Amino acid sequence: MKALRRASTSSGPTSSPPQPPPPEAASSPPTTSSAWVHLRSLLVVASSSSSSSSSSSPSVSSPLAAERGLKSPWSRRKRRRVLSTKQWSHLFLTNGRLRDGGAKFLKRVRSGGVDPAIRSEVWPFLLGVYDLNSSQSERNITKAKNRKEYEKLRRQCRLLANQRNSRNGLTAVDGLGPEEFNFTGITEAPPSPISQEVNPTSYFLFEDMKQLDIIEEEEDKTDSESSDSESSDEEDSDNIPLSSVDTEEEPKFTRTASVRGDFSSSSRTSEDFLTWQRIIRLDALRTSPEWVLHSLKQVEVSEEEASQAAYAVGLKDYDHLDACMVYHAARMVAILEAYAIYDAETGYCQGMSDLLSPIVAIMEDDSDAFWCFVGFMRKARHNFRLDEAGIRRQLKIVSRIIQCKDSHLYKHLEKLQAEDCFFVYRMVVVLFRRELTFEQTVCLWEVMWADQAAVRAGIGLSAWARIRLRAPPTDDLLLYAIAACVLQKRKLIIEKYSSMDEILRECNSMAGQLDVWRLLDDAHDLVVNLHDRI
Incomplete structure (x- = not known):
């Protein structure tokens, strides 16, 4: 079953990118599979060893390291150009819209x-949760x-977890009904936004959820004053305005279109989701502490809140973790489970x-984090296709x-x-x-999202010429950065490396x-010189 093979996991200390089946399982496609599997098996070993070494190495990103003269992503040029709080507030008009359609903001x-x-x-603006031309009221x-x-x-x-536990003769998950616990209420954060990038019917794939449909139909009757007729969840969701993103490039999710096959059988659908639940919990508990410590509120969370x-x-099985790690893991579980239903094609x-x-x-708000993740996955979801066509x-x-x-470098690679x-x-x-620290990673991602x-x-x-920015925006800035990373090592690769394994x-x-x-900087130079040729 593709879903089970897809969700298989290792027992290492950290989660890893999606890996292919072992060589014996991958032998069915005779073309190019042996080289691919060999590479992927090397990546498994290299990934785990690299993760452990990086976590134990001196902190390159610490302020002390920067003060001692070590290279840091936070150079003086960076501090001058960063979008500051004051600049951010001045980018808005009185009605809450961004000036110039957001061009200066993105620059x-x-x-x-x-x-x-x-x-x-x-x-939320960078990830398409908010339209760049939206007003505050919108x-x-x-x-x-x-x-x-x-x-x-x-x-x-x-509901899916409760159904699973009912079949197994267990108590309903958490002992809670649908409305008894508001997870995002812990942080007392403001309401969070939505940006409909895909067909919202994609997450109503589960045919055995009639009970939930009835509950939500009644909610729609009460809450939607502008509705012309009583609507199901799918019809209600269709009324949500789409964002300004060009949806032609993005595949639409449908009730039956899935790389995992037929979703009409509720037992298969439920089993897929339960498999995802198991792997999500394992991966959430393996999160690096470095990432959690950047959230002050999460660091200060109490044992009671975390529990x-x-x-x-x-x-479960989190006794070895600090309260902040448990809290972070629980939030990740909630969001990843929701995404697995929202985009069941990817799961x-x-x-x-x-x-x-x-x-x-x-x-700090779960709903906000979820929709930002949805925006991020608009392109990143192609990295997790079972056929790996997006990666290739x-x-x-x-x-x-x-x-x-x-x-010259390319001929050597050949x-x-x-x-x-x-x-x-x-x-x-x-x-x-x-490859990057927390601060470096989010800086790179922010620039990529802005593009x-x-x-x-x-x-x-x-438009970019008018604001004196040399490199035009591109959807593939990450790939230019990866190429720049390799080009920075060109001399070493050409003179010393004689195999792909060494590279x-x-x-x-x-x-x-x-x-x-x-x-x-190197990536933008590549964009300027090669954008029209790639």
């Missing part, structure tokens, strides 16, 4: 990232609809927790960039049969998450050694 983020103090306010409406949809997803998660949050999502795959963890650390496409782009920029660039597979899957937001908003070459080890040993702003 500022592209140049230097976002001040940590305002990240929770800025990220965003308030979006917030209310957003929270309602997230709460529906969480109720569905609890309550864990109980609400059925999280859950290892590596997603790596992408969600920074968002949970920054966004991106590796081809990296290879093409290197070929266009440095023919000689080593490494021109397919599989040695940067991990960088592509989890977007440099394993993608500019593309969605239709801000083209002429792979070099790439997996870069953790904590990269200057993210130099990397971005």
Whole structure:
């Protein structure tokens, strides 16, 4: 069963990107499978060893390291250009709309990232949760609809778990009904927004949820004054306005379209979800403490709050963790479960927790974090396709960039049969998450999100020229950064490495050694010179 193979997990200390089946399971496709499996098996070993070494190495990102003269992503240039709280407030008109359609805002983020103090306010704009042209009143409406949809997803998660426990003769999960515990209420955060990037009917895939449908139909009758007729959840969701994103490039989720096969059987659907639940809990408990410690409120959470949050999502076996880690893990479980229902075509795959963890650390409200994650996964979801077509496409782009920029290096890679660039597979899957510190990672992601937001908003070459920004926005800035990372090592690769395995080890040993702003400068130079040729 594809879903079970997809959700299989290792017992290592940290979660890892999605891995292929072992060689004996991957022998069915005779073409190119042996080389692919060999590479992926190397990545498993390299990933775990790299993670452990990076966690035990001196803190490159600490303020003390910067004061001692070590290279830091927070250079003086970075501090001058960062989008500050004052600049952020001045970007808005009196009605709450961004000036210039958000062009100056995106330019500022592209140049230097976002001040940590305002990240929770800025990220929803970067990730398409808010339209760049939205007013404050429009965003308030979006917030209310957003929270309602997230709460529906969480109720569905609890109902599925209760059905499973009922079949097994166990007590209903958490001992709670759908409305007895408001998970996001722990942080007392304001309501969070929604951005409908996909067909909202995608998360109503479970045919055995008639009870929940009845409950939500009654809610719609009470809460929706503008409704012309009594609607089911699917019809109610269809009334939510779509964002400004060009949806033609994004696949629509339907009731029957799934890489895992037929969802018409409730038993198969439930089993898929229960498998995801199990793997999600394992991965959530393995989150790196470095990421959690960047959230002051989570660091200060009490044992009682952490236990309550864990109980609400059925999280167990966490006695070895501090309260802040338990709380962070519980929030991740809630959000990843909801996403598995929202995007049942993708479900859950290892590596997603790596992408969600920074968002949970920054966004203190679960609904807010969920919809930011949905926006992030708009493109990242292609990294978790079972056929890995999305990964292969991106590796081809990296290879093409290197070929266009440095023919000498590319010919050397060809000689080593490494021109397919599989040695940067991990960088592509989890977007440099394993190679960079927390601060470096979110800085890179912010710049990347700003590029993608500019593309969605239709801000083209002429607009960027008017604000004196050389490199045009691109959906593939990450791939240019990965190519830049390889090009920075060109001399070492050409003169010393005689196999792809050696290059792979070099790439997996870069953790904590990269200057993210130099990397971005080089990536933008590549965009300027090669954008029209890639």
